[in-house]
Amino acid sequence: MSRKKEILKTATLLFATNGFKETSMAEVAKASNVASATIFYHFNTKDDLFLSVLSNVKDSILEEFSHYFGEKKFASGLEMLDASVSFYLYLAGSKTEWFLLLHRYYPYKLAEENEICRRYLEDIYNCFVDIFEKALSEGQSDGSVRELSPRKTALVILSTVDGIVRFKNCNLYDAGALYNELIACIRQMAANQNQKQ
Amino acid sequence: MSRKKEILKTATLLFATNGFKETSMAEVAKASNVASATIFYHFNTKDDLFLSVLSNVKDSILEEFSHYFGEKKFASGLEMLDASVSFYLYLAGSKTEWFLLLHRYYPYKLAEENEICRRYLEDIYNCFVDIFEKALSEGQSDGSVRELSPRKTALVILSTVDGIVRFKNCNLYDAGALYNELIACIRQMAANQNQKQ
DNA sequence: AGTCGAACTGACTGATGAATCAGTTAGTTT
DNA sequence: AAACTAACTGATTCATCAGTCAGTTCGACT
Numbered sequence: 219m220s221r222k223k224e225i226l227k228t229a230t231l232l233f234a235t236n237g238f239k240e241t242s243m244a245e246v247a248k249a250s251n252v253a254s255a256t257i258f259y260h261f262n263t264k265d266d267l268f269l270s271v272l273s274n275v276k277d278s279i280l281e282e283f284s285h286y287f288g289e290k291k292f293a294s295g296l297e298m299l300d301a302s303v304s305f306y307l308y309l310a311g312s313k314t315e316w317f318l319l320l321h322r323y324y325p326y327k328l329a330e331e332n333e334i335c336r337r338y339l340e341d342i343y344n345c346f347v348d349i350f351e352k353a354l355s356e357g358q359s360d361g362s363v364r365e366l367s368p369r370k371t372a373l374v375i376l377s378t379v380d381g382i383v384r385f386k387n388c389n390l391y392d393a394g395a396l397y398n399e400l401i402a403c404i405r406q407m408a409a410n411q412n413q414k415q
Numbered sequence: 416m417s418r419k420k421e422i423l424k425t426a427t428l429l430f431a432t433n434g435f436k437e438t439s440m441a442e443v444a445k446a447s448n449v450a451s452a453t454i455f456y457h458f459n460t461k462d463d464l465f466l467s468v469l470s471n472v473k474d475s476i477l478e479e480f481s482h483y484f485g486e487k488k489f490a491s492g493l494e495m496l497d498a499s500v501s502f503y504l505y506l507a508g509s510k511t512e513w514f515l516l517l518h519r520y521y522p523y524k525l526a527e528e529n530e531i532c533r534r535y536l537e538d539i540y541n542c543f544v545d546i547f548e549k550a551l552s553e554g555q556s557d558g559s560v561r562e563l564s565p566r567k568t569a570l571v572i573l574s575t576v577d578g579i580v581r582f583k584n585c586n587l588y589d590a591g592a593l594y595n596e597l598i599a600c601i602r603q604m605a606a607n608q609n610q611k612q
Numbered sequence: 613a614g615t616c617g618a619a620c621t622g623a624c625t626g627a628t629g630a631a632t633c634a635g636t637t638a639g640t641t642t
Numbered sequence: 643a644a645a646c647t648a649a650c651t652g653a654t655t656c657a658t659c660a661g662t663c664a665g666t667t668c669g670a671c672t
Contacts, residue, residue: 255621381576440629
């Protein structure tokens with residue numbers, strides 16, 4: 219792996235687990251087996267490094283989603299919704315750093331003044347919402363999903379799933395034990411009761 | 416107001432809006448019209464100040480909840496659930512600092528090594544979950560709520576409501592516009608369909 | 613062999629920030 | 643008025659950290 223990618227990878231991990239302000243460039247350098255000045259050769263400033271990290275995370279997430287949903291077919295919109303939620307939970311479990319980073323406040327604070335940062339975050343969250351919305355819309359067409367506003371409900375579902383993941387990462391509750399309950403609740407929330415099997 | 420309380424109040428606001436590491440003791444001092452050294456007279460260390468802030472927020476939240484739910488009576492468990500969610504949203508809107516603070520990562524990071532901090536956070540979140548759980552349990556008794564695990568479902572509901580509030584505070588979506596949708600979704604999630612009016 | 617440039621580094625700098633300390637002030641007690 | 647004390651402060655200390663700079667290394671091209 220090139221030095222630059224190595225730096226990006228360790229920075230992602232450190233920013234995610236310890237925070238942006240809490241991580242010094244010297245730490246990143248040491249963990250990457252590189253001199254501090256090397257980081258400044260590849261990235262102009264610390265904020266610059268952070269934006270590269272976020273951009274990288276964004277690309278990876280978008281790729282994971284398009285890879286998973288690009289081919290797959292579902293029996294119904296409701297089935298697709300189930301699968302989307304499960305996939306989100308699977309990703310959150312296997313790429314913990316990404317979600318830890320997204321559950322920090324720094325990116326959103328930076329987004330207030332930095333258009334590029336804002337764009338990255340919007341891309342990521344729109345990717346999530348779009349999938350849920352698509353599932354709900356298709357579900358309404360095939361009759362598996364009840365009458366509701368697909369976009370708004372998709373946002374409510376995202377906040378539920380994202381909330382559970384956040385709780386899990388915060389180690390407050392054993393939120394991992396809630397996955398089955400979560401899927402059931404979301405199904406209940408969206409399902410068309412009249413044609414339930 | 417005593418100097419100590421003044422410091423506590425401005426520190427709450429600054430830690431919540433700018434973060435713990437991002438806020439210097441000098442800033443807190445200036446915003447409180449006090450010399451830096453005065454803060455160290457009242458609070459031994461910066462972490463100490465943070466714990467006092469959190470303790471204060473915890474007490475306030477617990478008091479708000481016991482005040483609101485101490486007297487009130489509800490027509491059914493489902494009605495109580497509605498009211499609980501609405502009250503949570505109302506609080507999040509009027510005491511933004513509290514929720515901004517709780518949506519930062521620092522408290523949870525500190526809780527990993529500091530038993531007292533952990534206890535404060537647990538007290539706060541248990542207060543939330545307990546109310547939702549009580550509403551669900553009572554709803555099952557009076558038949559307004561479907562068959563489900565009250566505790567687990569309460570946690571799912573908390574993650575939904577908390578997730579929405581977090582989105583709102585992060586300025587990503589106009590999550591405020593989702594409140595009606597949110598209440599409807601949660602009702603749909605919990606309601607007993609057989610006896611719906 | 614000699615030149616060039618990209619990648620990299622050790623040593624440094626200036627700024628900032630938590631914490632300390634030797635006091636001063638003002639209110640209360642004796 | 644003298645003694646005591648809680649509240650408060652200006653000046654200072656020491657560590658850390660983002661960023662700079664004057665170089666070195668090394669492979670590619672001429």
